[in-house]
Amino acid sequence: MIQRFANHLSEPRPIGIVGGLGPYAGYDLVRKIFRWTKADSDQDHLPLMLHSFPGWIPERPAYLLGRTRENPGEDIGSVMAQLARNGARVIGMPCNTAHSPRILDVALERLRETGLDVTFVSIIESAVRQVRELCPNGGRVGLMGTVATLRERLYQDALEAAGLEPALPDDDDCELVQRAISDPDFGVKAFSDPVSPRARRILLDAARRLAEEKRVSLILLGCTEIPVAVTESHLWGVPVVDATSVLARELIRASCPERLKEPSNPQSEKDSA
C-alpha cells in the first residue's frame, strides 16, 4: 500500500483516524468526512483508515484528573505510528480531552519517531479558527465539554489567544454535561445509537442556559460525544460549532482540498435543519 501511495503523489493524502475515544466519535468523524467530500461514486471518496482500539487506551480524564499515572498518550502514539506506517499522511483524533498537551505531546513524539512526513490536524486549533471566522469582531463563546477538557483550559486559552471570551456552564451544569457524556446508565458513551432522551435533554438544557443566561454569541461543542447527541446547527437561536465536523473539513482540506464540499451544499448537513 505504501508503495502505491508513493506512485500517486498527486493523489489525496490518506487520512488516519485515531478512533476508540470513544468509538462512536470515530464513526461520527468518518461519517462527516464522507458527508463533506465531493463524490459521485465510490472511487471519488478519500483513502481513509479508522483504527479503533478502545480497550487498550486508558481513560483520558482519569489521567488528567490525577486518578491514574498511566499516560494514555503512549498508546495513542502507538496508534498514530501504526496509521502512519500504513500510509496515513494526515491524522486526526476525534477526542478533545486527548488534545491536552500532557497527553498529545507524548503521542506526537511517538509519531515523530516513525520519521514519516505526517500532518496532525488538531481539533482544538481547527475549531477555534472556525469560531474566529464566525466571530471576526470577537464575542462570548459558550463552551461545552468534559470536566477534564474544561479544567485543562484546552479551549479557554486558545479562544482567549484568538481574542474571544469563553463562557462555561455553571458548575452544576458542567457536572451534568459530564454525566450526559459518560454515565454508564444513560450517557452517550453507553447509549449512542440511539442516544438516551435524558442525555440529550441535559445537553440541550445546558446549551439553553449558555444562550439565555450567559448571552453567548456561539456555542462550541468541545467534546466529540456531544454532536453524537446534538446535531442541530442552531440551539436557542445561537449558532453551534461542532468540533468534529470542523475537524472533518480540515482533514479533507489537508488530504485533497479540491474534494472539499462547500457548506452551501444542501446535502452536506442534513441534520442541521
Place this chain on the structure above:
Amino acid sequence: MIQRFANHLSEPRPIGIVGGLGPYAGYDLVRKIFRWTKADSDQDHLPLMLHSFPGWIPERPAYLLGRTRENPGEDIGSVMAQLARNGARVIGMPCNTAHSPRILDVALERLRETGLDVTFVSIIESAVRQVRELCPNGGRVGLMGTVATLRERLYQDALEAAGLEPALPDDDDCELVQRAISDPDFGVKAFSDPVSPRARRILLDAARRLAEEKRVSLILLGCTEIPVAVTESHLWGVPVVDATSVLARELIRASCPERLKEPSNPQSEKDSA
C-alpha cells in the same frame, strides 16, 4: 500493536473491515458492530480497523460483467493482507458483489500468503444461515441486489443449497434497483447521507412487488448499499434480513462471542420500528 495482541490471547480478536466498497457500506457496518456490542464504556467496545481505499479498488460489477479485465480481487486482497499484518484476526467485507468467487478467491489467496491465522466471515454465508434460521421449513425468499450479484447467482445458489427458493424482482425492477444503488444523479453511492427520496422509493416499490406479486416470506437485502437507504425490519408485512447487520453480528461472534448483544435488546435496532 501486534505484540500487544499476542499478550492478550483471551482478549477479543481484532476485527478488520475492507471498506470503500462503497464507503458508506463500510461505515454502516462499523455502526452495526457498535450497535450489536454489549458496552457501557469506551473500553468495552471491540478492537476494529476500517480501511477504506475506494479510489484504488476497481469497480466490481465492471469486472464481473466483462467490461474490464482488471480483477479487483488483487487490490481487495492487498487491503485484507494489510489488515492482517496490523493484527486483524477476523475480517469482513461489506460488499456482496465482491463475494463472487471470481473476485474473492483471488483476494483470499493474497490473505493466505501472509501466513497469518485470520478468519474471513462471508456476508453471503452469514446471511443465508440467518435466513435459514428464520425459515426452518423452507420458503420463498425475495432477493434484492446489484445486477452483477444476481447474474453471478451469489445468493441464489446458496439459498437453493439451503432448501430455500430465491425470487428475484422482474427485470425492470432489477435495473431500477441497480440505478437506485449506483446512478450518479440519485443513487445511494452518490447520495448516502441523506439518501435521495427517489432511490428510496424505487427500493420500496421493488420490495412491495416482491411481497405482493411474488408472495415471498422474507426479503433479503443482498447489497450493502440498500440498508443505508432502507432501515425497516419489515416491509409490506414481510420480515427483512439486512445482510450488513447479520455480518456485523457474525464478526462480533467470531471476535468475542460474549460481547454479542441479544436481538431482543430494544437499543439494538432503533431503525427497525
